[in-house]
Structures are given as C-alpha cells and as structure tokens.
Amino acid sequence: AQKVTQAQTEISVVEKEDVTLDCVYETRDTTYYLFWYKQPPSGELVFLIRRNSFDEQNEISGRYSWNFQKSTSSFNFTITASQVVDSAVYFCALSEARVGNNRKLIWGLGTSLAVNP
Amino acid sequence: KAGVTQTPRYLIKTRGQQVTLSCSPISGHRSVSWYQQTPGQGLQFLFEYFSETQRNKGNFPGRFSGRQFSNSRSEMNVSTLELGDSALYLCASGDKGGGDGEQFFGPGTRLTVL
Numbered sequence: 001a002q003k004v005t006q007a008q009t010e011i012s013v014v015e016k017e018d019v020t021l022d023c024v025y026e027t028r029d030t031t032y033y034l035f036w037y038k039q040p041p042s043g044e045l046v047f048l049i050r051r052n053s054f055d056e057q058n059e060i061s062g063r064y065s066w067n068f069q070k071s072t073s074s075f076n077f078t079i080t081a082s083q084v085v086d087s088a089v090y091f092c093a094l095s096e097a098r099v100g101n102n103r104k105l106i107w108g109l110g111t112s113l114a115v116n117p
Numbered sequence: 118k119a120g121v122t123q124t125p126r127y128l129i130k131t132r133g134q135q136v137t138l139s140c141s142p143i144s145g146h147r148s149v150s151w152y153q154q155t156p157g158q159g160l161q162f163l164f165e166y167f168s169e170t171q172r173n174k175g176n177f178p179g180r181f182s183g184r185q186f187s188n189s190r191s192e193m194n195v196s197t198l199e200l201g202d203s204a205l206y207l208c209a210s211g212d213k214g215g216g217d218g219e220q221f222f223g224p225g226t227r228l229t230v231l
Contacts, residue, residue, distance in 0.1 A: 107162075
C-alpha cells in the first residue's frame with residue numbers, strides 16, 4: 001500500500017538556521033509523482049514542487065531545495081537561512097501516475113515548522 | 118485570475134442534519150478535488166471530479182457525496198452529520214487531475230458539528 005511518512009511532527013528553529021524536513025514514501029509503482037505543499041497559518045495550501053519518479057535530479061528554488069533519493073525512498077526538503085515567514089505546516093504527498101482514472105494523492109501528516117526571530 | 122473560492126467559510130450544524138459545501142475552481146480548470154483535514158487524520162482525499170464525472174473516490178461512507186456542474190463548480194454534500202465530521206473541508210482545482218499536477222487550494226470550509 002502507498003504511504004507517506006513525515007516523522008517530524010514539529011520543528012522549531014531560530015531565524016537564519018537551515019532546516020530539513022524529511023519525507024519517506026512507500027509505493028510499489030515505478031512511475032509516480034511526489035509533491036510538497038505548504039500550509040501557512042491562513043490555511044490555504046500552496047504548491048511548492050512536483051517531482052517525477054524518473055527524475056532524480058535535486059532541485060533548488062531560491063532558499064528551497066529538494067533531495068530526491070529513490071534508493072532510500074525519500075524526498076527531503078531543505079530551507080536555507082529560514083525566515084519567520086517560512087513558519088507553516090509542510091506536507092509531502094505521493095501520487096501514482098497510472099494510465100486511467102485511478103490517481104489520487106496520499107498525504108503525509110505534515111511537519112509544523114516554527115521559525116522564531 | 119481569481120483563485121479557488123469556497124462557500125461558506127464557516128458552518129455550524131447539529132448531528133443528523135445535512136450540509137452542502139460549494140467550490141468554484143479557477144477559470145479553465147476542469148479538475149476539482151475535495152479533502153477533509155482533521156488534526157488526527159491529516160488530509161484525506163474525498164473525491165475528484167473532472168469534466169462533471171467523478172474520477173476517483175476516497176474511503177469515506179456514502180453519506181459523503183459530490184457533484185460537478187458544467188461550469189466546473191462543484192458541491193459536496195454530507196448527510197446525517199456526525200460529530201466526527203467536524204473538520205476543515207478543502208477544495209482544490211487543477212487543469213490536470215489531482216494526482217498529476219499542481220493543485221490550487223481554496224481557503225476551506227470549517228464545519229463544526231455539535
């Protein structure tokens with residue numbers, strides 16, 4: 001069965017620290033997508049990234065970077081030089097990329113990140 | 118471009134009643150997905166509609182139903198409300214299916230069942 005585990009329930013850092021949010025997934029499929037979403041205190045989830053299972057290149061977007069390792073079934077997210085505005089709950093999600101209609105997202109329980117000034 | 122809108126934002130109901138939640142997707146998006154978010158269970162997929170057809174369904178009882186109209190607006194209905202239905206209900210739209218690409222989420226409807 002598909003599963004997404006975000007072992008860190010809550011993380012608290014001081015501004016400007018680097019922080020890594022872990023995501024481990026389980027799937028039997030060879031083709032799938034992985035996602036990260038951010039949910040700030042306002043409540044609306046915001047898309048951060050989608051990664052295809054065939055693309056193991058790490059990605060960097062400003063202060064955000066993602067490390068995808070199929071060998072360990074992990075898709076970790078690092079925020080460099082964290083800022084107070086990064087405080088939010090971050091969700092990792094997995095979806096199968098099957099032909100046909102049976103696609104849905106399986107979500108981790110989220111990691112609540114608090115960045116303190 | 119206007120974002121995803123959900124109405125109402127807050128709702129208080131009593132056990133046994135029924136409720137209808139509404140979602141207007143971003144213009145041009147044909148996929149609308151619904152999620153239930155609770156502190157204990159996290160985000161759970163309810164169902165997805167694409168061009169008025171239910172394309173996928175989560176593991177929720179039949180009391181939870183939905184539909185999508187020709188203008189892509191979607192409604193979700195919960196009948197015979199139970200205390201455990203208290204949650205934040207999120208709607209998301211996309212130009213692809215929910216499991217394929219970026220989804221844009223609405224602010225949610227906070228349902229409280231007393």
